[in-house]
Amino acid sequence: MREKNFLMSLIENNDLVKLFIERDIRSRYKGSILGMLWTLVNPLIMLTVYTVIFSQVFTSKWGKLEASSSSIEFAINLFAGLIIFNIFAETATRSANLISSNPNYVKKIRFPIEILGVMVTGTAFIQAGISLIILIIANFLEFGKIEYSVLTVPIIWSSYYIKILGMVWLLSTIGVFVKDLGQIVNAVVSIIMFMSPIFYPLDMLPNTLKYIVAINPLARTIEQTRYIVTRGDVPTINSIIIELMISIVWCEICYRILRRSHRMFADRL
Amino acid sequence: MNNTETEKKQFSIEVNGVSKNYKIFGRKRDWLKQMLWGKRKKYFKDVKALDNVDMNIEKGKVYGIVGKNGSGKSTLLQIICGTTSASKGSVRARGKIAALLELGSGFDPDFSGRENIYLNAMLMGLTKQQVEEKIEKIIAFADIGDYIDEPIRTYSSGMVVRVAFAVIANVEADILIIDEALAVGDVYFTQKCMRFIQRFKENGTILFVSHDTNTVISLCDTAILLDKGNKVYEGAPKDVMERYTRNLKCKSDEELNEGNARNREKENNDRASQRTILNRESKYDEEWFKSHIKKKKENYKIVDTLKYGEDVSKVESFGGKKAKIIEVKIKNLNQTEQGGAVIEGGELVHLIIKVKAIEQIERVIIGFLLKNDKGIVLLGDNTGDTNENKEYIASNGTMITAEFIFTMPLLPKGEYSITSSVARGTLESHNILHWVNDSLILVSHCTSIAAGLAGVAMHSIKLTSTK
Numbered sequence: 001m002r003e004k005n006f007l008m009s010l011i012e013n014n015d016l017v018k019l020f021i022e023r024d025i026r027s028r029y030k031g032s033i034l035g036m037l038w039t040l041v042n043p044l045i046m047l048t049v050y051t052v053i054f055s056q057v058f059t060s061k062w063g064k065l066e067a068s069s070s071s072i073e074f075a076i077n078l079f080a081g082l083i084i085f086n087i088f089a090e091t092a093t094r095s096a097n098l099i100s101s102n103p104n105y106v107k108k109i110r111f112p113i114e115i116l117g118v119m120v121t122g123t124a125f126i127q128a129g130i131s132l133i134i135l136i137i138a139n140f141l142e143f144g145k146i147e148y149s150v151l152t153v154p155i156i157w158s159s160y161y162i163k164i165l166g167m168v169w170l171l172s173t174i175g176v177f178v179k180d181l182g183q184i185v186n187a188v189v190s191i192i193m194f195m196s197p198i199f200y201p202l203d204m205l206p207n208t209l210k211y212i213v214a215i216n217p218l219a220r221t222i223e224q225t226r227y228i229v230t231r232g233d234v235p236t237i238n239s240i241i242i243e244l245m246i247s248i249v250w251c252e253i254c255y256r257i258l259r260r261s262h263r264m265f266a267d268r269l
Numbered sequence: 270m271n272n273t274e275t276e277k278k279q280f281s282i283e284v285n286g287v288s289k290n291y292k293i294f295g296r297k298r299d300w301l302k303q304m305l306w307g308k309r310k311k312y313f314k315d316v317k318a319l320d321n322v323d324m325n326i327e328k329g330k331v332y333g334i335v336g337k338n339g340s341g342k343s344t345l346l347q348i349i350c351g352t353t354s355a356s357k358g359s360v361r362a363r364g365k366i367a368a369l370l371e372l373g374s375g376f377d378p379d380f381s382g383r384e385n386i387y388l389n390a391m392l393m394g395l396t397k398q399q400v401e402e403k404i405e406k407i408i409a410f411a412d413i414g415d416y417i418d419e420p421i422r423t424y425s426s427g428m429v430v431r432v433a434f435a436v437i438a439n440v441e442a443d444i445l446i447i448d449e450a451l452a453v454g455d456v457y458f459t460q461k462c463m464r465f466i467q468r469f470k471e472n473g474t475i476l477f478v479s480h481d482t483n484t485v486i487s488l489c490d491t492a493i494l495l496d497k498g499n500k501v502y503e504g505a506p507k508d509v510m511e512r513y514t515r516n517l518k519c520k521s522d523e524e525l526n527e528g529n530a531r532n533r534e535k536e537n538n539d540r541a542s543q544r545t546i547l548n549r550e551s552k553y554d555e556e557w558f559k560s561h562i563k564k565k566k567e568n569y570k571i572v573d574t575l576k577y578g579e580d581v582s583k584v585e586s587f588g589g590k591k592a593k594i595i596e597v598k599i600k601n602l603n604q605t606e607q608g609g610a611v612i613e614g615g616e617l618v619h620l621i622i623k624v625k626a627i628e629q630i631e632r633v634i635i636g637f638l639l640k641n642d643k644g645i646v647l648l649g650d651n652t653g654d655t656n657e658n659k660e661y662i663a664s665n666g667t668m669i670t671a672e673f674i675f676t677m678p679l680l681p682k683g684e685y686s687i688t689s690s691v692a693r694g695t696l697e698s699h700n701i702l703h704w705v706n707d708s709l710i711l712v713s714h715c716t717s718i719a720a721g722l723a724g725v726a727m728h729s730i731k732l733t734s735t736k
Contacts, residue, residue, distance in 0.1 A: 015397045019388060027379055109368070109375040109392060110351050263354040266347070267291060 006114070006165075006255035013112050020119040025126065043131035046082070047138060051075035062201065072142050076135065080226035081198035083131045084160070087124045088218055089189045091164050094120045095171040096182040103269040113262055114255065117168040125161055132225075139229055147232035153225060155240055159247040160221045166251035169258040176261070176268050197222055280363070281444055281474035282349060284324040287358035289344050289498075291316040318344040320498040321358070328363075331466070331475040333489035333506055335513045341498040342478045346370060346448055349476065364443025364474075367393055369433055371448060378422035382413065382432050385421055389433070393440040403439050410461075411435035431458055438465050445475045463488070482510045486644045507644040511706055515587045588703040592630055592691050595668070596623040597637075597708040599687070615726045620673040624691045624703070626663040633661050634699055635671035638688045647678070647685075647723050653696040679724030680713040687711070 010017065029035045054074045062074045098116050105111040132153065140146050175181045196218045197205075205213060213219045220243070227233035292313040294303070299312040306312075319341045326332045334342045347353040349360055350368045375392060376385045386407050390400045408417050411431045413424075421429065437445060445466075466475060466488065479485050485492055485506050492509035494502040494516075502512055599620045622635050636651025652671050663669050669691075687709040692699040 016391050019391060019397070023377065023380065023384070023388075027377075030379060104375065107347070107352055108370050110366070111392060266353040 006252055009112065009114055009255070010118065013115055013118075016112070016115055017118050017122065020115055021122040021126065024119050024123045028123075039127055039130050040134070043079075043083075043127075043134050046131075047075060047079050047134060050078050050082075054078065072138070076139055076142065076230060077201070077226060078199060079131075079135055079138070080229055081196065081222045083128050083135065084218060084222045084225055085193060085196055085198055086131075087128045087160070087164060088167075088192070090124045090127075091120050091168050092171060092185050092189055093182075095168040096175045096185045098168070098172040099176050099265060100179075100269055106265045106269055113265070114169060114258055117165060117172055117258070121161065121165045121168050124164070125157070128157075132229075136229060143230075147229065149228045149232045149234045152234050153228055156221060156224050156228070156235065156243075159240070159244040162244070162247040162251045163217060166247070166254035169251075170254040173254075173258045173261045176265055192216065192218065279328055280325045280361075281328045281330075282324070282326040282363075282476065283359075283361040284322060284345070284349065285359050285361075287319055287322045287345070287348060287355045287360060288317070289319040289341070289348065289353070290356045291318055317498050319348070319355075322495070322498075322500050324493060324500070324503075326474055326476065328474055329470060329472070330490045331470060331477060331488055333485045333492035333509070334476065334478045334495060335480070335485060335492055335509055336495035337516070339497075340495040342495055343370070343448060344498075345495070346446055346476065346478060350446060362444060365394060365441070366444045366446060367437040367440050367442030368446040369430075369437050369448060370446070376421050376429065376433070379420055381420055382411070382417040382424070382428075383408070386411075386432065386436055389436045390440055393437070393442070395440055407435045407439045410438055412458075427455055427458070434458075434462055438462075438469075443473050445469060445473060446477075447475070448478045449480065482514070483645050485510055510644060515704065588701055590702075591626075591628045592633075592663075592669075592693075592702040593625045593627060594622060594689055594691055594703050594705050594708065595625050597621070597687065597689050597705070599709060599711070615679055616677060617674055618677045620675070620687070622671045622673075622689050622691075624669045624671070626665055626667050626669060629663065629665050630693050630702070631662045632693050632695065633663055633669055634692045634694065634696070635669065636690050636692070637673065640686050640688060641680075641722060642684045642686075645722065647680075650675070651696075653699075679726070680711070681722070681724070682713055685711040685713065 004012070025036070025039070029038050032038060034041060051072050051074075055072065062077045095117065098120060099106060099113065102116060105113060105116065136146060136150055171181065171185065195213060195216055197213060202210070202213060202219060202223050224233075224235050228235075293316055294313045303312045322341075322345060324332075324345075334345065336342050344353065346368070347370065348355050349362060350366055350370065351360075352370070375389050377388065380388070383404070386404060387397070387400050390403070390407070391397065395403070411417065411428075411434075413428045413431055416424065416428060417432075421432075424432075469475065477485070477489060489506045491503065492506040493500055494509050494513055496516065502509055597620075599618055601616060601618060620637060622637060624633070624635060626633075634651050634653040636649060636653070638649035639647045641647055650673060686707040688704070688706050689708045690701055690704040692701045694700055
């Protein structure tokens with residue numbers, strides 16, 4: 001039997017994936033009064049808090065912008081970065097014990113284990129999508145315009161999605177064998193938070209540090225998303241294609257590692 | 270079985286030389302060391318869960334797997350389902366497998382029964398649309414009313430198994446794998462499952478794990494007995510179950526001594542408090558009974574006994590080192606002459622079991638079971654509750670005779686057997702000393718019983734019509 005690649009697996013399990021993502025999101029808000037509204041309320045609160053803190057308390061300015069720039073601008077730029085970072089932070093933390101906390105799916109039933117990873121990634125992206133809409137609306141309220149370039153966000157995000165999916169598969173595989181992974185991931189996530197251009201624009205860094213951020217795969221997506229929404233910058237087609245190719249290769253490698261290790265999972269849990 | 274024969278038959282499941290080892294690492298770090306050292310050093314302990322098991326299951330057959338806890342049954346099922354891989358050997362299954370491995374294993378407790386039906390059915394390969402077409406049928410099969418929309422965690426275990434079984438019954442699988450799960454269902458549901466299984470057999474194959482003798486015997490075509498990961502025996506369910514119960518009942522000597530110590534303690538307590546006499550002798554008006562069944566008497570020329578008084582040492586038995594069942598015989602209470610006894614159903618019969626004590630035995634219990642030809646126990650009793658048991662100490666060499674006088678029920682046409690045993694201890698805790706299967710065979714020619722495993726005297730049957 002030929003090995004499936006990850007795209008085939010995604011298509012084949014389409015129904016199940018949808019069901020799992022739906023369940024995942026619903027289980028998060030199950031029993032709460034606002035229910036699904038929280039997906040909207042949470043990012044709104046976040047955006048408000050950032051606006052207040054950074055315009056009133058820290059009176060920060062975004063990069064080298066003129067002093068005349070508005071108070072909400074910092075919050076918008078920050079929020080754009082945080083949306084991307086949160087996807088990474090949430091998926092990375094959840095994937096560390098993703099498989100070991102669902103032993104039933106490994107031991108008791110025949111189950112395409114890759115679905116768990118797709119579920120985690122999918123949930124994170126749906127939440128991020130809602131945040132993105134709020135970001136675009138906030139940007140519109142502040143500057144009175146929506147850039148047509150926002151239509152390219154799905155393209156940028158799809159390669160980011162594939163990248164994250166690969167990471168989730170890889171981390172969840174390692175997590176079965178190394179129980180310390182959860183702690184390691186927590187530390188790495190905090191480090192990456194400050195290594196990514198979330199609180200500052202990339203070009204504010206001194207040249208010596210720039211390359212560190214450049215190899216950080218989050219950095220490009222953060223900058224691209226941010227400037228697509230706020231400035232209407234569209235990345236070149238070449239860079240999009242290269243990014244996508246790299247993501248696909250990376251994801252396929254992670255997928256194969258997961259498939260190969262799958263048969264050992266039942267004995268390790 | 271030779272190769273050409275194997276090729277001709279179409280097997281649903283082929284299990285070839287499957288072994289499963291679990292590597293047990295003392296500490297987490299040992300596992301890391303093992304990774305680094307590869308095969309040059311060994312840091313783990315091997316635990317064999319399955320050892321070279323072969324099994325071929327034909328299409329349309331019901332196969333039972335029997336064995337003590339930890340004998341490797343579940344591991345074998347997991348390997349066949351593909352949730353665990355075998356360390357050695359291969360498994361091949363033809364067709365779609367639907368498995369009910371453990372109670373509610375594929376269920377999410379926070380979601381409703383309906384949602385879990387979707388989840389489980391889709392995991393078994395149905396598309397969402399197919400599930401939508403079948404959902405009503407599945408819910409009807411589960412038959413748990415409005416609970417279907419409540420979260421699974423509020424369910425009783427019986428309800429969980431209803432839902433789980435309803436799903437696997439409706440996914441159109443070719444192979445059904447059921448692991449002890451049915452035991453928690455109530456009678457109605459179990460009957461429903463049995464009917465389903467009977468229908469399913471026509472096209473599909475079933476693999477079945479159970480501890481329940483009656484279920485295995487009535488359901489399976491073939492059974493295998495696993496012990497410590499080895500296939501000990503494969504054959505007719507009745508034989509397998511007999512071997513299985515024998516394994517269970519032969520306890521080791523340590524357990525036996527331990528048990529005796531406990532018994533003595535308990536006995537002293539009993540003595541201090543009270544002495545009740547538990548002689549169970551029912552008052553029975555035989556004449557009255559006979560007058561009522563007389564009319565139908567022509568119809569039941571009933572029970573002949575074979576092997577009357579035959580030497581039981583030739584019959585299959587186990588134990589027998591400390592005490593030995595020498596003779597088992599049954600006769601009509603009113604019959605005085607020796608020889609082949611004719612027993613009509615519904616009368617008092619006299620069952621005699623003679624046991625020779627080879628060692629000194631305290632607290633002897635002698636018992637018997639009447640089984641039908643499928644091995645299902647119809648009735649049975651023992652001397653355990655009687656007063657004599659407490660005081661009774663048989664010194665070595667004595668002959669102990671147990672006598673049971675009881676009403677023989679009317680038995681449908683067929684063969685019946687009496688299994689007899691001798692044990693020591695109390696009813697709660699005892700050790701079987703000698704167990705003889707089929708120590709006596711009874712043949713019934715009765716045709717007057719309309720339905721059921723045994724009949725009682727029908728005192729009156731009337732048909733009236735009114736306008």
